[in-house]
Amino acid sequence: MRPSRRITITFGSLLILCMIGSVVFLRRLDRVRTGATLEEVLYISSPQVLKRMSLGYDGLLADIYWTRAVQYFGGKLHKGERRFDLLAPLLEITTTLDPHLLVVYEYGANFLAPPPPNGAGMPKRAIELEEFGIRNNPNEWRLYYNEGFIDYMDLKDYASAAEAFDRGSRVPNAHPYLKLLAGSMAEHAGDLRMAQMMWSMTFQTTRDRSIRANAAAHLRAILVDQDITDLEALVARYREQNGRPPASFADLETAGMLRGTPIDPLGDPYKLMADGRIEVRDPDHLPFILKGTPPGYVAPLPKFLDSAK
Amino acid sequence: MSGRIVHIASNTFREAVRDRVLYNLIAFALLMSGAAILVGQISIEIERLVVINLGLSAVSLFGMVIAIFIGIGLVSKEIEKRTLYTVLSRPVRRWEFIVGKFFGLAGTLMVNAFFMAVGVFGALLYVSRHFQRADSWVLVALYFIILQFLIITALALLFSSFSSPLLSAVFAFALFVIGSFAEDLRGFAALTHGVMRWLATGAAYLVPNFSALNVISSVAHQQPVSGQLIWYNTIYALIYATMALCGAVLIFEHRNLK
Numbered sequence: 044m045r046p047s048r049r050i051t052i053t054f055g056s057l058l059i060l061c062m063i064g065s066v067v068f069l070r071r072l073d074r075v076r077t078g079a080t081l082e083e084v085l086y087i088s089s090p091q092v093l094k095r096m097s098l099g100y101d102g103l104l105a106d107i108y109w110t111r112a113v114q115y116f117g118g119k120l121h122k123g124e125r126r127f128d129l130l131a132p133l134l135e136i137t138t139t140l141d142p143h144l145l146v147v148y149e150y151g152a153n154f155l156a157p158p159p160p161n162g163a164g165m166p167k168r169a170i171e172l173e174e175f176g177i178r179n180n181p182n183e184w185r186l187y188y189n190e191g192f193i194d195y196m197d198l199k200d201y202a203s204a205a206e207a208f209d210r211g212s213r214v215p216n217a218h219p220y221l222k223l224l225a226g227s228m229a230e231h232a233g234d235l236r237m238a239q240m241m242w243s244m245t246f247q248t249t250r251d252r253s254i255r256a257n258a259a260a261h262l263r264a265i266l267v268d269q270d271i272t273d274l275e276a277l278v279a280r281y282r283e284q285n286g287r288p289p290a291s292f293a294d295l296e297t298a299g300m301l302r303g304t305p306i307d308p309l310g311d312p313y314k315l316m317a318d319g320r321i322e323v324r325d326p327d328h329l330p331f332i333l334k335g336t337p338p339g340y341v342a343p344l345p346k347f348l349d350s351a352k
Numbered sequence: 353m354s355g356r357i358v359h360i361a362s363n364t365f366r367e368a369v370r371d372r373v374l375y376n377l378i379a380f381a382l383l384m385s386g387a388a389i390l391v392g393q394i395s396i397e398i399e400r401l402v403v404i405n406l407g408l409s410a411v412s413l414f415g416m417v418i419a420i421f422i423g424i425g426l427v428s429k430e431i432e433k434r435t436l437y438t439v440l441s442r443p444v445r446r447w448e449f450i451v452g453k454f455f456g457l458a459g460t461l462m463v464n465a466f467f468m469a470v471g472v473f474g475a476l477l478y479v480s481r482h483f484q485r486a487d488s489w490v491l492v493a494l495y496f497i498i499l500q501f502l503i504i505t506a507l508a509l510l511f512s513s514f515s516s517p518l519l520s521a522v523f524a525f526a527l528f529v530i531g532s533f534a535e536d537l538r539g540f541a542a543l544t545h546g547v548m549r550w551l552a553t554g555a556a557y558l559v560p561n562f563s564a565l566n567v568i569s570s571v572a573h574q575q576p577v578s579g580q581l582i583w584y585n586t587i588y589a590l591i592y593a594t595m596a597l598c599g600a601v602l603i604f605e606h607r608n609l610k
Contacts, residue, residue, distance in 0.1 A: 050447055050605055054598045061595035066557050068588040072564045073538070075581050107536050114539050 090139030105141030108133060112147075116154045116163075127163035130154060134172055142179035145186075148172060152189045153254065156197045160342075161331075166197035184218055185248070187211025191224065192241060201228055220244050239265050263308040264331035267323060271334040274305060274313060274321045288319040307335075356444050357452040364456020368422055369463075382471045399479040404490060404572040407472035412497045412568070414468070415461055416528060419501050422460070423508025424520035426453045431609065440609075447601040454509055454597055461501040469494050486574035489567075492582060496565040499589035503560050504528060506596035513600040513607065531562035560592050 094101050112133035119127055134151045137144060155169035156162055173190040180186060191207030194200045205228035212221035224244070227237060239262065246258035277300045281289045284298070292315055295301040304312045311324035313335070323335040327343050336342075387406065427450075430436035439449060472494075476487060507527055511520035530537065534556065541552035565585055567577050 047445075047605070050445070051602060054447065054601045054605070058595055058598035058602065061591045061598060064591040065588060065595060068584055068591060069557060069561055072561065072581070072584045072588060073535070075578065075584060076535070076564055107533065110536060110539050110543065113543065 090136040093136055094140055101140040105137050105144055108137040108140060109144060109147055112137060112154075113150070120160070123160060125159035125164075127154075127159075127165075130163050131165055131168040131172075135175075138172065138175055138179075142175070145176070145180065145183060148176035148180075148186055149189060149249075149251070149254065152193055153257065156193045158197070166193050169193050169197070182214055182216075184211045184214045184216070184221060187214065188218070188221060188224075188244070188248075192245070195228075195241065196238070204228060218244070218248060220248075235265055235269055260330050263329060264333070266308050267329055267332045268334050270305060270307065270313065271321045271323075274315075275319070275334075277301060278315070278319045278321070282319065288317075289315065291315055356448050357455065360439075360444070360449055360452025361455035361459060364426065364453050365459045365463075368457060368460040371422065382468070386475070400476065401572050403472070403475045403479050404493075405568060407468075407475055408490065408493050408497065408568045408572075411465060411468040411472060411494065412500065412566075415465055415497060415501050416504055418464060419457065419461055419504045420508050420521055420524045420528070423457055423505050424512045424517045424524065426457060426509060427512040427604065428517050428520075436609065446604050450509060450513070450601050450604050451597065454505060454593075454600075457505050457509075458502055461505065462498055465494060465498050465501065484574075486571075486576075489571040489574070489577055492577045493567050493571045495582070496567055496585060499585060500562055500565045502593040503531075503562070503565075503589055503596070506593040506600070507560070510596045510600040510603070513604040527559060528562065531560040532566065533563065534559055534561040535563045561588065565589065 093104065112130065115133060116127065116130055134147055134155065137147050138151075151172050152169045154162055155172065156164075156166040158164040170190060170193055173186055173193065176183070176186045177190070187207050187210050191204040191211065194204035194207055205225050208221050208225035208228065211217055212225055224240065227240065242258045242261045242265065246255055246262060249255050249258065277295055278288060281295060281298055281300060289295050289298075292301060292304045292313075296303070306312050307323050307329065309325060309328060314322045314324060316322055321335055322337055323329055323332065326332065326336045326340055329335075330342065427436075430439070436449075440446065469491075472490070473483075473487075476490070477483065504524060504527075508520060508524045511523045515523065537559065538553070538556040541549060541556045544552050564581070567575075567581075571577065
């Protein structure tokens with residue numbers, strides 16, 4: 044019996060229509076259920092219970108939770124939100140399910156520690172995460188480095204940072220820079236040079252593009268902050284000597300204080316304002332700068348997982 | 353035409369009800385609800401939670417098992433027993449046979465779900481002594497479970513139309529598991545790039561979304577379910593089941609039964 048052509052056409056067309064319809068409604072469902080996969084964290088917040096419930100498939104479940112954490116953080120960051128309440132539980136669940144998933148400790152520190160809008164502003168939770176990582180992976184020097192980094196940058200606890208770097212430097216195959224960082228901490232704690240050293244190390248040692256891009260952006264910001272500090276000092280000296288601020292960088296050149304128009308790390312010349320302040324030409328492309336922005340400037344929303352430039 | 357589908361559906365229903373395996377599974381589901389009472393008594397302050405979680409999970413899992421194991425045999429068993437030739441020698445079209453089988457099994461599952469739901473509500477009444485307004489959300493969760501049954505029945509029929517019962521069961525069960533993580537799958541797809549992203553997104557949209565149909569945890573915590581979600585889930589489940597059924601009809605229409 045030959046199949047009926049009419050039936051084939053009818054059901055074939057219906058099949059295609061249903062396929063399109065299912066995608067349309069799935070997208071609508073996704074909009075209604077934003078963050079629905081995270082509801083479990085509210086209901087089953089105990090990582091140990093989840094580990095037991097995973098019936099031995101804890102590695103797979105850890106991967107799933109890690110993806111959820113990344114999406115949760117990325118989604119909130121993209122919307123410019125400042126509360127990341129579920130981030131720490133998501134990361135804790137992930138690391139309990141798979142304590143050897145090193146990427147969680149590295150990224151987790153980057154997500155948790157920095158203050159909003161660039162992170163969750165939970166440096167102490169980030170330290171707890173790193174400590175958990177160190178207990179389970181004592182030979183991973185990067186974990187000690189991450190902990191020291193958070194101690195230094197976010198908690199300003201230089202003694203703890205030095206201790207973390209020192210512990211890390213004693214791990215087999217540790218990066219030799221760790222010993223240097225531990226040693227320099229006492230002398231240079233709190234100054235820009237130290238921060239520059241640490242971001243340089245992050246930039247040089249990470250294999251991850253987004254962490255590298257983040258480190259590069261911080262290094263550029265440190266350079267800008269240093270440049271502007273130096274330039275504003277020159278302007279102040281000029282004002283002292285001449286009783287008026289310089290009208291342009293050419294005045295500073297004529298006075299022998301400067302050679303050429305100074306440029307920022309993006310290659311754009313700095314702007315000398317009438318009141319003697321120094322501004323960057325394009326602050327939107329120089330995230331993390333503390334100086335050189337126009338009065339009342341609001342930085343754009345931070346980008347997530349940007350490629351290294 | 354509709355009369356023939358109704359006849360096939362009612363025969364399928366009667367056959368399924370006569371099936372001993374089916375009765376055993378219902379008995380086991382009721383037993384699970386009984387266990388819920390026991391667990392509820394030894395738990396502190398979470399009796400309702402345990403009863404709803406365990407009861408609804410039992411309804412869902414046992415219904416799924418019934419849907420898969422009966423669904424995969426709907427076509428192959430008829431071919432094996434040669435009863436299909438008797439049916440098709442009458443003025444019954446192949447697509448009517450498939451659609452009738454689908455409605456027959458769907459009806460069986462709804463009746464099963466009804467009795468299991470009675471068991472769950474009975475257990476709930478036993479531990480709480482009275483019903484609360486929030487318990488009405490349990491009905492929504494049960495409705496979503498029935499929508500899941502429709503999808504898995506259509507999928508079991510689809511696989512049954514071209515594959516052996518064993519492979520059909522494996523395929524259907526695998527899709528159930530994958531579909532339960534459908535939202536995570538789309539999350540994974542969103543993190544990929546290039547061609548991989550297109551492929552992963554396509555696959556993520558092709559698998560059934562069972563996770564949106566699972567609100568057991570939230571209703572157990574007395575969280576309301578939005579009307580929009582009920583509406584979208586209903587349309588989505590009907591569309592998906594129709595899609596799988598169309599696939600089954602198309603394959604079965606072209607299948608050489610000699």
